[in-house]
Amino acid sequence: MTTELFTTELFATELFTTELWFALIGALIIGISTIGFFGATHILKRIMAFNLMGSGVFLIMVGLAQHDRGVDPVPQALVLTGIVVAVSATALALIIFRRYIASGGQSKLPEHRS
């Protein structure tokens, strides 16, 4: 019943196009990951939240770029570049975290331990 309401009320209107939905979901992901990034104290959770924030940015970039003119290759190529950089940055953060743990650090920063 709620699905039907969604379809008739929102999707039918010209305002809510598919690319707008992509971008809004991307904004939602960024908001959620912001809460996770600042709310969590475990370093691993913060790294994951930051990675998720990047995914939200990519979703906005790719989603908004799909105009009625067709698929825009320029933002897609930029997002492809961004994904690779995000993967390597996340891997680097995880490696530094593992090294920090291996050299005696704990999974939370000193100011968050109580």
Added chain:
Amino acid sequence: MNTQLRLTLASVAGVALFALLTLAIWYHPTSTVDLPQLVANSLAETGTEHPITAVLLNFRSYDTLLEVAVLLVAVVITLALAQQDSNEALSSLEQPARDSLVIALTRRLVPLVVLVGVYVLWAGSYQPGGAFQAGALIAAAGVLLRLAGWPIHQRANLLLRVGLTLGLVVFIMIASIALVSGQPFLTYPERWAGELIFAIETVLTLSIALTLLSLFLFSPEALSSQSRKPSKEKAQ
């Protein structure tokens, strides 16, 4: 700062950011430049038939060059942080994984994955695909080998370092060719654009695969030091 206050502030920040982004998306201006049409118009000069590959390696090749540099920086830091005794620590993981079924599986699966990677690299010139996807596939084959217990991390030495830098070095060399004939950096000669782009993509595939694989293989062993940690840390 106590937990309650931190969570409240984080929630406020998240909701505010979501509201701001929603407003920005809602009122975003429609672009006056028709980028897809611009790309389609000059696709014939780029040497590739796929618009995304053309953008990646011709129109915006500066981005790709810097991206490869970022990958190289990440793997250099990884190799610098790798522990000297990590090989011994990793080899202890090998014994349980040397299962005959796993060995037989990887013997058949890894060549196939590498083959698919090469196909994806080749397909990048006329359909979705390209160096990064192919590199990721080949790196996945390497990760599979490592998880199955093959001691590939022990072969890493000078040759690995050459392979890691090869992509960036060849890319910069080809980009500098144009400087000799008085053209700006990163201009491909029009006759050879397709071949040069494919050559760059091939070496990039090798370097990206080795980079992603090295990021996995040489990550510091976090488990080996668990024994000398307090028990509180162990529980987490």
